[in-house]
Amino acid sequence: xxxxxVEIAELRAQVAELSERLESLSSLxxxxxxxxxxxxxxxxxxxxxxxxxxxxxxITISAAVAAxxxxxxxxxxxxxxxxxxxGQQGRVKIQASHPLTVKHSK
Numbered sequence: 001x002x003x004x005x006v007e008i009a010e011l012r013a014q015v016a017e018l019s020e021r022l023e024s025l026s027s028l029x030x031x032x033x034x035x036x037x038x039x040x041x042x043x044x045x046x047x048x049x050x051x052x053x054x055x056x057x058x059i060t061i062s063a064a065v066a067a068x069x070x071x072x073x074x075x076x077x078x079x080x081x082x083x084x085x086x087g088q089q090g091r092v093k094i095q096a097s098h099p100l101t102v103k104h105s106k
Contacts, residue, residue: 053078 066072
């Protein structure tokens, strides 16, 4: 019976230590989420970026569009979107460029 009591005491000590660590980590996370320098809200979702499109970037976009079309085009709207489709299409193109040889044995 004393062996069981020792094991129970050790488990209780471990639970108490883990509880203290969890409490300290929770307070650390709460402090980080509340600091004004981070681009995250309390819920953890990223906030919308502000003023990331500068005048120089708009001029560069306008020049690229003019070079592609061969004439100047007015830019009516520019917005940042997050999409993985460009990367996915690039990977598909690279994968498709590799010749696959299948050896059939008869």
